[in-house]
Amino acid sequence: MSSPVDKMLRQRVSWLADSGPEDDIAISSRIRLARNVSGFPFPINASRQKLASLFEKVKLAVECSNCIKNPLMIRIDEIPKIDSQILLERRLISREMLAEKACPAVIFSEDESHSVMINEEDHLRIQAMRPGLQLSEVWAAADEMEKGLSQNLKFCFSPELGFLTSCPTNVGTGLRASVMLHLPALSMAGQMNAVLQAIGKLGLAARGIFGEGTENLGSLYQISNQSTLGEAESRIIERLESVVRQIISHEKNTRKILFEKKREFLLNNVGRAYGILRHSYIISSQEALNSLSSLRLGVDLGMFSSVDIHKVNELFLLVQPAHLQKYASKELDSAERDVFRAKIIREKLQSQGN
């Protein structure tokens, strides 16, 4: 019998596989809303029993409101470790939820575009994702989910402060809006440090998407708001979108300059990345992510007409440890993963016919 996670793996991830505005550079947009339910202690203070009953209450609220279609409901402490790793790699749960916590759970739609993490730092983390730059659309989706859930859940709210959260940095709107950007040209041109500094000065945060200290990996950056207090959601989102559009324009200009003025340097970087992905038999996660990043740029520049950019997006997911092992249907140690990763990438790119 297949687990819910196995079922999920057979489905399409809409935010990776579908097209969206500016999706040559903006891979996906995400809104996350932190909420806590009145009458329950915050997760850090609550008993296992309380949190389990909270999960049941949220399940009911999801079902009643129908705010997530055909929802998969998974308690993290009831599934194999590899399955929870898969959920983490797909950004459906947070790294903190893998630790020994009371009753962490997640409820999400088939296409993974709508989800609610339960018993993370806060009771609920309502999350909506879409491909490309679609911050208004994901905000509308998250807001609608929240409204639906609030019909059956009373959220902790203070008229002065707004929504109350475990960590003071989330108080107010409880909103984190973020866009995942692919910035290979700015990386190649050595301009990312300047860009990251500017982002910091504008009150936004930039993080690598594969966890702490992975800023350079795959040239993938998640740009998000830092402050959640004293501003309307729409204003936070507008500010973020404005900065993201500037970064996208900067990346596009840099691609153009590289293509016109440092053509061989650019083609060499992209060509070698493709050659290695297509023909290596051992490849580390780091080299794979960085090579996929260069390949993705090459696809966008028209160098590989038969490679679909969404397939490259999916490879970013597939080369990660848990996905690899799930794909192999067995446990693999680090050296075995490097061999299997190379095999999968070779096969996937070969099937793209280049």
Add this chain to the structure above:
Amino acid sequence: MSSPVDKMLRQRVSWLADSGPEDDIAISSRIRLARNVSGFPFPINASRQKLASLFEKVKLAVECSNCIKNPLMIRIDEIPKIDSQILLERRLISREMLAEKACPAVIFSEDESHSVMINEEDHLRIQAMRPGLQLSEVWAAADEMEKGLSQNLKFCFSPELGFLTSCPTNVGTGLRASVMLHLPALSMAGQMNAVLQAIGKLGLAARGIFGEGTENLGSLYQISNQSTLGEAESRIIERLESVVRQIISHEKNTRKILFEKKREFLLNNVGRAYGILRHSYIISSQEALNSLSSLRLGVDLGMFSSVDIHKVNELFLLVQPAHLQKYASKELDSAERDVFRAKIIREKLQSQGN
């Protein structure tokens, strides 16, 4: 009007393009005989005029004996520098002959298998080359050339010492027999140091083929006799051949072991080399030679069924600076060569259809 060197470049190099025994590992066999002509001072002491008249005398002797068919006769000081570089890269002249010397010249057959260098360290360096391991055959060819020339040239000979030469290390037979070996598996397995030490102890020499200090480049080694005195030619050649056969067998075993026990390591090395050759846009001479070496091993292991091993042999020649510039029909600086080298390799491998 095209120069003799341009004409040569349009012809087939038999020792690279043809098949020979053991030519998966033994690329070519070569015999070189040092001879000096009585009545002429050794080159180091002779006037330009004397050496010029010696060249005329040798030309006549070649023509009368017909020991080199349709010979090309080239005075190095009369051709452009790039053309003499081409002759050097094709091993038809020595590096010393590029320096300011009196009347250095070379006479060679269309297929480059038979040649005579003139006014190098000695008056004559008679040279025969063949593909694969064919020491007896090249010895017979060189011996026949020498016999032919001796009908019209009296060689300096001492009944006690044998043939007399400028450098005492060549006195006696004046013979240097050598085999160019491709030893990528021994290199990968880290066994070349041990092999080189053993070769030294057996009184043989091993050199990189691209000049001093290039031992590791392309895993190509020239194994040759050191001593020329006190032994018959046939005995010198037998000893060399016996050692060469042992090295070939050692390389074959190592390939087998790598293929069976360290399969991914081997495939990864070969696959990456192919990927880089096939898709890079900037490649140094060193990286090209080392990658071609791995590719050549891969072709021998059957990984690239549509790539012809002799085409890879020819690429070893083509990626060198003078050949590249001749191919481009213009002077190229080092950075331009790296770009053009990558282009040529991409094109040649693409036309091989892999």
